[in-house]
Amino acid sequence: MISTSTIVGILLGALLGIAFPIILLVYYRRTQKISWKAIGVGALVWILFSQVLEKAMHVYFLQFNQTTVELLKTPFYYALYGGLAAGVFEEVGRWIGFRYWLKGKRAYNDGIAYGVGHGGVEAVLIMVSMVATNLVYMTMINAGTFESQLGGKVPADQLAQIKSGLLEHGFAYYLLGGFERIPAVLFHIALSLVVLYGVRSGRKVFLLYAILLHAALDFVVALLSKLEVNVFLLESITLLAGILSLVFLLKPAKRWFSQQESLPPNGNSMGSNL
Template structure:
């Protein structure tokens, strides 16, 4: 067991929790948006995943098996598009429904500030859930690679291979996950503002764009992680995140100008 690997697991998990909370705190104190909006983003993320996640779990394997006659690479590509579209449809249409009906019913203003905080809560909770998974992986790493063997393991080649894979982990295997969370939060804020724009400007084409953009990111991540490895995958997500950051700044100015007019 490498203590640096354990420490990296812990730091990554901690930052995946602290960063979204710090972002929410900054929005509260800098822009005057209440924590309630952050909480609504987190709450409706859960509401969407209650339906989305079971659907993925039930259909992913059958869809992949049905596609296998096309060849492994083609099957992975089509499956990636399928999973991406599911994510885009559930999450972006979910955001649209919340803005159009819940926000208006609760008299929550459809402002850029609220869109920013809502996206921070949505992507922030996802980051915190991933942090719990990172902590779970840390515990598994400690139990299976600790000196003397903390857990008795069966004499199974598959188990031995798994333990050896864990022992070979380095900092570079863990740190990209933190970068991915920060990039994903950026994208969730961008998508939240884009869907907000669809409601504010009454342009459903912007909702369709948000669905397709989200689907493209998820499909690329699924396909590249299976075929090209983690570094190429994170590089692709980084490009999408840079586009997302540009859009946040552009839409922020556009909505600000509209509010001032």
């Protein structure tokens, strides 16, 4: 039986995860007049490169190629593959977004706007999807129809794993899941500024830095998740990444861009606020 507190936890967690990027968007629009176009491109790139192109590759390597299907059953290789895939697709997407779709919008605030769009749409869609799916499953469990309704659609071992997870996890777990989106969004904003700086300065090595940073965090999180380590240890790693990202946003990143103010941003004018 799924308790009421667990359901409250999943709803509050989702609200937290969705509210944070919206609050950032409103704050930066009011105080910095960040660009709607940069926000939109950030969201579009995440959808196109992460949810379409990257997932298409996953279908092949995780379902159809039997060699990689077997190889990626090993936690280390699975985490390495997942981290590199996310890093390459999302950071190359960022580079393309700034390089070709935001030619006139390459100021510090445009990097912030892009990151809010990229990390924000990820947070909203993940939270909405998680809540919708889990609430449906929880309703079935409480009604005693979970196995009868899903038995013919999902393998028995996977079905049992889903059910046990929903029964074991409580209020704090789901609230923590929503809190996780806060450092994740900050991390996306930081990476957006790293990539944008590389585009502005014409130094592609910054794209490599962003790929490696993204891949490293995703690798550690995925590996520890596969090894089923304590969830609070797992979230502490994400929190640390978020704190470091915030420090970067407030100090080094601002310094990088302020030092370039007198230089032409790779042949284009500074970002506008439209």
